Structures are given as C-alpha cells and as structure tokens.
Amino acid sequence: MEVIRSFAQLTRHLETLQVRKRVVVVCPQDPHTDYALNRAVEKGFAELILISNPAAWRRFRVVRDYPEHVRTLSVKDPDEAARQAVGVVKAGQADILMKGIINTDNLLHAILDHEKGLLPKGKILTHLAVMETPTYEKLLFFSDAAVIPRPTLQQRIEMIWYAIHTCREFGIRRPRIALIHCTEKVSAKFPHSLDYVNIVELAEGGEFGDVIIDGPLDVRTACEAVSGDIKGIVSPINGKADVLIFPNIESANAFYKSVSLFARAEMAGVLQGPVCPVVLPSRSDSGLSKYYSLAMACLTTPSWK
Amino acid sequence: MEVIRSFAQLTRHLETLQVRKRVVVVCPQDPHTDYALNRAVEKGFAELILISNPAAWRRFRVVRDYPEHVRTLSVKDPDEAARQAVGVVKAGQADILMKGIINTDNLLHAILDHEKGLLPKGKILTHLAVMETPTYEKLLFFSDAAVIPRPTLQQRIEMIWYAIHTCREFGIRRPRIALIHCTEKVSAKFPHSLDYVNIVELAEGGEFGDVIIDGPLDVRTACEAVSGDIKGIVSPINGKADVLIFPNIESANAFYKSVSLFARAEMAGVLQGPVCPVVLPSRSDSGLSKYYSLAMACLTTPSWK
Numbered sequence: 158m159e160v161i162r163s164f165a166q167l168t169r170h171l172e173t174l175q176v177r178k179r180v181v182v183v184c185p186q187d188p189h190t191d192y193a194l195n196r197a198v199e200k201g202f203a204e205l206i207l208i209s210n211p212a213a214w215r216r217f218r219v220v221r222d223y224p225e226h227v228r229t230l231s232v233k234d235p236d237e238a239a240r241q242a243v244g245v246v247k248a249g250q251a252d253i254l255m256k257g258i259i260n261t262d263n264l265l266h267a268i269l270d271h272e273k274g275l276l277p278k279g280k281i282l283t284h285l286a287v288m289e290t291p292t293y294e295k296l297l298f299f300s301d302a303a304v305i306p307r308p309t310l311q312q313r314i315e316m317i318w319y320a321i322h323t324c325r326e327f328g329i330r331r332p333r334i335a336l337i338h339c340t341e342k343v344s345a346k347f348p349h350s351l352d353y354v355n356i357v358e359l360a361e362g363g364e365f366g367d368v369i370i371d372g373p374l375d376v377r378t379a380c381e382a383v384s385g386d387i388k389g390i391v392s393p394i395n396g397k398a399d400v401l402i403f404p405n406i407e408s409a410n411a412f413y414k415s416v417s418l419f420a421r422a423e424m425a426g427v428l429q430g431p432v433c434p435v436v437l438p439s440r441s442d443s444g445l446s447k448y449y450s451l452a453m454a455c456l457t458t459p460s461w462k
Numbered sequence: 463m464e465v466i467r468s469f470a471q472l473t474r475h476l477e478t479l480q481v482r483k484r485v486v487v488v489c490p491q492d493p494h495t496d497y498a499l500n501r502a503v504e505k506g507f508a509e510l511i512l513i514s515n516p517a518a519w520r521r522f523r524v525v526r527d528y529p530e531h532v533r534t535l536s537v538k539d540p541d542e543a544a545r546q547a548v549g550v551v552k553a554g555q556a557d558i559l560m561k562g563i564i565n566t567d568n569l570l571h572a573i574l575d576h577e578k579g580l581l582p583k584g585k586i587l588t589h590l591a592v593m594e595t596p597t598y599e600k601l602l603f604f605s606d607a608a609v610i611p612r613p614t615l616q617q618r619i620e621m622i623w624y625a626i627h628t629c630r631e632f633g634i635r636r637p638r639i640a641l642i643h644c645t646e647k648v649s650a651k652f653p654h655s656l657d658y659v660n661i662v663e664l665a666e667g668g669e670f671g672d673v674i675i676d677g678p679l680d681v682r683t684a685c686e687a688v689s690g691d692i693k694g695i696v697s698p699i700n701g702k703a704d705v706l707i708f709p710n711i712e713s714a715n716a717f718y719k720s721v722s723l724f725a726r727a728e729m730a731g732v733l734q735g736p737v738c739p740v741v742l743p744s745r746s747d748s749g750l751s752k753y754y755s756l757a758m759a760c761l762t763t764p765s766w767k
Contacts, residue, residue: 290724292723292724292725292726293724302644303644306651306652337712337716338712339607339608339711339712339715339716346611347611347712375715375719376715376716376719376720376723377719377722377723377746378746380723380724381723383746384723384746387745387746388745388746403712403716404712405710405712405713406644407642407643407644407652407708407709407710407712407713408710408712408713408715408716409716410644410680410681410713411642411644411681411708411713411714411716411717412716412717412720414680414681414682415681415717415720415721415725416720416721416724416725417682418597418681418682418685418686418689419595419597419598419685419721419724419725419727420597420720420721420724420725420726421597421725422724440692440693441682441683441688441689441692441693
C-alpha cells in the first residue's frame, strides 16, 4: 500500500477500501463533534450509535441529515451514557468509542472499570496523536500527550509497540522512532534517558522488528537533518522521524498545544489499549481535528487483536 | 516607552537609545556567531573582545570589517578562553558574555566557579528565551528551556522575577505570566501544579507588583482566548500571555525546538543570574537567532543591580 502522508490521503484511503465502522458516541451535543460525525457519515466510513440526553436531540444535524445511518439512545445522565456506550462495545455492536462533551474523567472511569470496562488485564492505556503541518513533509505521530504522566520503561515499550502498529496501518514499512529529550546526552539526572539506552539496545537486537529507533534526540534533531549536521550528531533517524516518544506528559502536551496553535497544525488522536480504539478529543479541538481523529480510529485496530 | 513587540523593534530601540555594550565572546569561530557579531557591530550596539585560538582568526569577517570595534585575545585552550572571558567581565571590561562554539558545560564551569565565577552567592542561574512568530501578535517569553531541570518553588519564583524584570525592559507595563501545565486542574500527582497555587496567591497578595499571574493553564489557553472560552476557563491572562513558565526543562525545550522548527519562529535567549547577561545559544541556532539573543542581552541588565 501507498504511505498515507496527509489527512486527506487518510480519508481517501478509507473511502477506497470502503471501510465502514460502527461508532458509538457519548454525549455528542456540541457543534464540533456534530461536524465530525456528519463528515464521516457523508464520506461513508462511519455508522453511528449516539447516546445522549433526550433534550439534546434537536441540536444534531447528523440525525436529521442521515437518519438511516444513525441509531439514537436517549439517556439522561452522562455517567449512565458512558456505561451504556461501553456496554454497546462489549456486546460487539460497535467498533469504535468516541467522546462528545462528557467530562474525560467520567468516560475513562467507565472504560477502566475492572469488571465492565474495556481495558484487558495487563494492557496499558495510552494516547497516540498525529499531526499534519505544511512545514513537515509527512504525518508525525507522537505519544503521550494525554494519559500517562511519566511512563515507566515497560509502559514506554508498550507505547512504542502501539506506535509501530499504527504506522504500519498508515503504510509506513520501516517507521523511524525518535526518543525525545532536551539534548542528545544520556544522564542519570534524567531517568528516561537511561530507559532510552535500554530501548535502543532492544531495537538493535531486533525486538521491535523492522524499525529504526534512536535517542535521546531533541525535537529539531529528530525532525530536521541539518540540525543534526550542525551538532555533529549521526543518527539513523536523520531528521526524518515518523514518531516522537516524549519523556513525559508535560512535554508531549506542550508540543501538541503549541504546534497546533503556532504552526497551525491539524491534529488527530486516539486512545490505545482498550478492546477498541477510543476517540477522546480535547474540548478545545476543532471540528476538523475531531473528524481526523475519527478517521484515524476507523483505520486502526487494536495492535494485539 | 513603547512596547517592543518584535525583534526588529528591539534592534531599532537599541539604535535609538544609542546603546553600546562591550561584549566578550568565547571561541566565536563559527559562521553563525560571526554573522551575529557583524550585524551587532554594524548596528552600533556592540563592541567586541574576542577570545579565540590564534589559528582561527582568519575566519572572522568581523575582525576584518570592523577592526576599530574589535579587540582580540589569542588563547589556545577553550577552557582557558572561558576563564579569561570570565576574568574580563570580573575586571569590569565587558557588559555581556557570549558563547561561540565552545562546549556549554565548559563555559558554565567557568561561570559557576565559586571563587572566580560570575554567579553571586544565593543567585540562581536560569534561561529566559523569547520567540517571535507570525501567528502570535507579540513577543512571547518563556523559561526554562536550558538550565534548571525541575524548578523548586523558590527557583520558580526567581524565574518569574527575572521574567518580570525583562518584560519591563521591553516596555511591558503589566506582564501576563502563565504557569503552564497540561490541563487547568491542580493535582497532587503534579507537584508543580501545587506550587502554582502558592505563586498565584503570592501574586494576588501583591508580592510581584503590577503583574497578572495565573495557572495552571495549558499553552493554548494561555495564548488563545477562544480556547479558554470553549473550555469555560475564566483567566485574567485571557489568551494574551507575555510569559510562559513551563513545569520542567523537557516541556520548555520541546516548545523551543518545535515552535522554532514547525512555526518558523525566531528565538532569542539569555542566561540570567550572573553579574552580566550571558548569551549561550544552542549550536543549532541560526545566525539571526544568535544576533537577536545578543540584542536581547544588550537591552537587559541583571534584575538585582
């Protein structure tokens, strides 16, 4: 397959493959979510189960415009709506779970419930995002801007596995994964940089298959060859990273927010780990960003399925 | 004075005030530093003392073009060059210290020397940077992308003082200072968010004078009013931050590197704390960035002088 290098290519790819996923959405009564759902149904890659407060139905353009592709469930309480959505996935009636304007913590509570939730025992929950900006020649994946504050070595290895799996679904044969730090030096003052040494060694030993993993690198050295040249850094990433693994949530989040704002980058993101991809946008994400996130989820399957 | 909202205004301001600072430069034998020094001398706001390896002199355009504004000291060993530069400042012969291509650690070693260095007892050394990008209507200061890995409450308070002082020198009467985190929630899981509560309380009590300080805020809420509106966040920063105080070095550095690369932002930065401003660019900074950093240093005086 051809490598998907932009969000436009992503949605075209879903059309070409005639992908059609069943998406259950919790409390989608905000205009940005409605926009995203409308476009996805219009493109043909989503069918919807919407769970919302009965008073909110009149606000949904997608219900009005595409009644044949939408099933609605009226539930008054948002927590109950979250539980019902999780139940729909468990019953095998939906392939993707998406968050509307319900509070993130309340939805995560239902997803993480030990008995009735969606996260298999031993799996970690982590956020993988992808950005498109005119100043980078391809899509750039990064993790974790939203869930794990300070990944352990084991969590980081899982994050890398999820990223590799998703890269393959985007047609990237040999993903280049940069382990991000503020310098290229390993130092005991920064425990994650010690973990990076372990990860690079595992990768060199073939643990992750056909991938290129290097670090610590800073964001510039990971994404711009000339920065490495000036510093005399020789890295197999060579300024062409497909994936940035950030040291902690603060740095990944600063990247997400600042690049979307100042570089006008479009962003998409999904939660990985649960039995189905979960679209969990930030409330301040644009309608387009929610649409691309849904498209990303429609391409993605859990890596361990 | 008029507020300085761009680097062009900054250098014009230095010209108008007929500022002329004495700059001692350690090992400037790289083309980007030479470019920066040339422009500063041309604009008239710098006179130079260059300390370098004798074999390198022929590479300096500034020595050839402006011999009357340049004094040269031939020193073979970079460590010795650093010690001599620090000595020149201590002897009152220079107002600013600038790094060329010497290793940062070696220069910092000389600056931080307890007996012969430049950092007064009890002062902290911290990095303050400022960015200009077409997608933000003014200059945006931020700290600390280069020196303090995880600031303590006391260090953070000092960082804020330095930033306030520098904002005033840029003509910002009432700086808006955003304390950055990945969400707007305070949580014991993130100790810096607890420090933010203390800092906001100090500010409300008048500790920092006429400033606006708020946090935790994420980068978007700090710099874009509409993001706050969507989230229902009411903050006196109102999307118009002048200063971002980052939780740790990884997040500040991710911001620095990603915004300079993907948003084509120009950056300047100085070290604060020593008896004189220290220009300590990253090797991968552009010539223009080194020039603006020098200009920033020429406007700045140590806050406690």
